[in-house]
Amino acid sequence: MNKTRRHVELVCPAGSLPSLKAAVDNGANAVYMGFRDGTNARNFPGLNFDGAEAGKAIAYAQERGVRVLLAINTYPSPAQWTKWCTAVDQAAELNVDAVILADAGLMRYAARTHPQLKLHLSVQGSATNHEAISFYTEHFDIKRVVLPRVLSLSQVRNIIDKVDTEVEVFGFGSLCVMVEGRCVLSSYVTGDSPNTCGVCSPAKAVRWEESASGRKSRLNGVLIDVYAPQEPAGYPTLCKGRFDVDGNVYYALEEPTSLNVLDILPELLNAGVAAIKVEGRQRSPAYVAHVTRVMRSALDACERDPQHFEPKPEWLAQLDKVAEGRCHTLGAYHRPWQ
Amino acid sequence: MAEPMKLSIGPLLYLWDRDAVFEFYERLCQAPVEIVYLGEVVCAKRRNVALSDWLDIGDQLAAAGKAVVLSTLALSEAESELGAMRRIAENGRFAVEANDMGAVNMLSGNVPFVVGPHVNVYNAETLKHLAEAGATRFVLPVELGAEVLTDLQRQRPAGMETEVFGFGRLPLAFSARCFTARAHNVAKDSCDFVCANYPAGLLLHTREREPFLVINGVQIQSARTHSLLGQVGALRALNVDVLRLSPQQEGMVKIIAAFRDVLDGGLSSRQAAGELTRYAEHGICDGYWHQRPGMDRSVGA
Known part of the structure; x- marks a missing residue:
């Protein structure tokens, strides 16, 4: 694949029509959204789109030159299979620019039924190395992979060098400390997990x-x-609680904190990432507007002059204001964190 | 007529010292199990037992009549880890359990393989696709229960065997971060193998001193021990081929014997369950099987 750097796509969350408009109006190149049911990984009350709303939202974005990615990234059980396939059919009818899928079976269905529909491998697909990504490119011709937030910068670079598909990475938002798609802590405690x-x-x-x-x-x-x-x-996400290990009470798994890649933006661009994703479909339209605006300014500045790029203190301050735990980390990109 | 259900021993998930590992598998040669999974699934840095050692252990077990399977790492990121994965995939002696899609990709079209519990198989289409790639057995993801398994069994491709995680602390999550190193305030890169101090994992309590999870390096497990001993009849009715017991330091011989007795009809599951509770220090759970939170315990467990 030609690894010459092009314009990097800023992919922003659209949990509702006001959020979608906030993303589009503040400089997103693409938005991602889901249907209002369990077919996507932000199945929260009051979020997401039914068929008619989705059509309106997609038109708003596409008329303004912003691409629309639709996430159908949970893992259907046999009983749910037909409903998940219908969601893929609907996405194809709605002319979204790509669907973001995690389940191999659903990819197989999508690739065979809608060969024109572009497939992205969701972060929930849990592909953490180039061999895993090759499986999806060879079997389903995926066009892009969203990398789990467990890789260091040099590992991201190595993957981009080796795979025949675009690579999207997380740039800002709440952080999963576990490898996505293979964490069942939530269902162990509550019965419900991201996958199911x-x-x-x-x-x-x-x-x-x-x-x-x-x-x-x-x-x-x-x-x-x-x-x-x-x-x-903070919200009791179970890996971000304080627990007792050997008599010490601390954040034994992860602090409540947000991922923020502004410090390594030139390196990511130079590595050849195709897109940078902002987490937060469950957040407010004000959050989306705010984060999109800051990330747009940062990306523009970095693309203009990567050599001299430095994140402005006011950008970091603005992002920390809306960050989980009001602070940020480079996460796994930064080796000592691991 | 369906074959009788087999017992397997899953891969060893903890870092034990070398002698303990060899002793453990030497004892297994005599144990009434049909299948043994070998190799490091949790952390690539653990190398006190090398691939050549695992192959030697495999030879011993094979000579004792066991079917040996080499398991690959669940979370592979570095190029060196892929190299190790490739050496396992191409070992030429034993079958391989793939624990991520990278391993599936290496094995696909080359040799028959087992799809491990860390590859997401949630529906029949995924299973069919993996069967076409060469999978001949799959391990049900731990969070799935009887309902999904019933549907999957009805639609499973010809020649595909089904294995269910039947006993042990549940593998719940993996991370790039080492939580044992974090508990000791040391960097992962200079961990000095602190996880070797915890052959049963490092217990994490809630602030009310309830045992909750177990830290095992980059892996998080349940503190409770998942047991499907009370479900042997149901598993058999669903034509499950293999029941997996996960290695632990305490009582493995007794645990195997209890399952064997129930499988052979010599002991009721209720009698055997009493025997097992002493090897499940922080209690038993079986919620996942009943479409409930995994930590729950049913009356029959």
Whole structure:
């Protein structure tokens, strides 16, 4: 594949029509969205699009030159199979620019039924090396892979050198510390997982409790964290709680923090990433507008003059304001983090 | 007439010292199991037992009549890890269990292989595709239960065997981060193999001192021990071919014996379950089988 660097696509989340408009109006090159059901990995109450709304949203974006990617990235059980196939059919009818799939069976269906429909491998597909990606390019002719957030920068670079498909990486947003698509912590505690239900640590399993020792957050009864008075409380995503290991209480798996790649943007561009993704279909239109605007400015500056690119302090401050835990990390891109 | 259900021993998930590993498999030569999976699935840095050692252990087990399968790493990122994967894929002696699509890709079209529990098989179309690529057995992902398995069994391709994770702490997640190193405040790159101090993993409690999870390097497991001992009848009715027992330090011989007795009809599952509780320090669970949270325990477990 020709690895000459082109314009890098800024891919922004569209959990609703106002969010989609916020992304389009603030400089996204592409938006990603899902149907209002369990076919996508942000199956949250009040989010996403039914058929008619999807048509309107897609038109709004495409008329303004912004591409639309539709995520059907959960894993259908045999009982759900027909419904997931119908979602793929619908996506094809709606003329989206690509579908983002995770399940190999569904890819097979899509590739055979809609050969013109472009396929992206979702982060939930869990392809962490070039051999895994080759499986999907050879078997289903995928056009792009979204890399799990477990790879270092040099590993990302190596993958881009070796694969015949575009590579999309996460640039900003809440961080999964586990390899996506192969984490069932959520179903262990609640019965619902990202793979089966499109949710992690679902809101319906969350209970808040005031007690003498502080404010407790529980997930299906399991204590995820306790917050002292005045201490800001975060959503009880179960890998981001404080636990007790050998008598030490700390964030044993991961702190509540957001991924932010601005510090290594020139390296990512130079490595040849095709797209940078912003996480957060569950977030507000204001978040989408805000993050899209900052990421657009940063990408434009970096593409203009990568040699002298430095993230402006006000960009970082603005992003930290909307970040989970109000702070950021380079995640696995940065080796010591691992 | 369906074949009787076989017992397998899954890959060893912890870092044990070398002698303990050799002893463990030497004992397995005499154990009433049909299949043994060998190799490092969790962390590429663990190399105290090399591939050549695993092949030697495999030869011993094969000589004792066991079917040997070499398992690949679940999370492979570095080029060196792919090299190790390729040496396993091309070992030429034993069958291979693929634990990610990278391994599937290496094996596909070359030799028959087993699709491990860390490859996502949630429906019959995925299974069919993997069968065409050369898979002859698959391990049901741990979060799936009787309902999905019933549908999958009805539609499974001819010649495909089904294996179910039947006993052990559940492998729930993998990360690039080493949580054992994190617990010791050391970098992964200079971990000094601290996970070797925890042959049963490092227990994580909630702040109410409830045992919750087990840290095993880059892997997170359940603290409770998943057991389908009470479901042997149901598994058999579903024509499950292989039931997997995951290696643990305590009581493996007794655990195998309990399952064997129930499979052979010599012991009721209720009698055998009593025997097993002493080897499940933080309790038993079987929720996944019943379409419930995995940590739940049914009356029959």
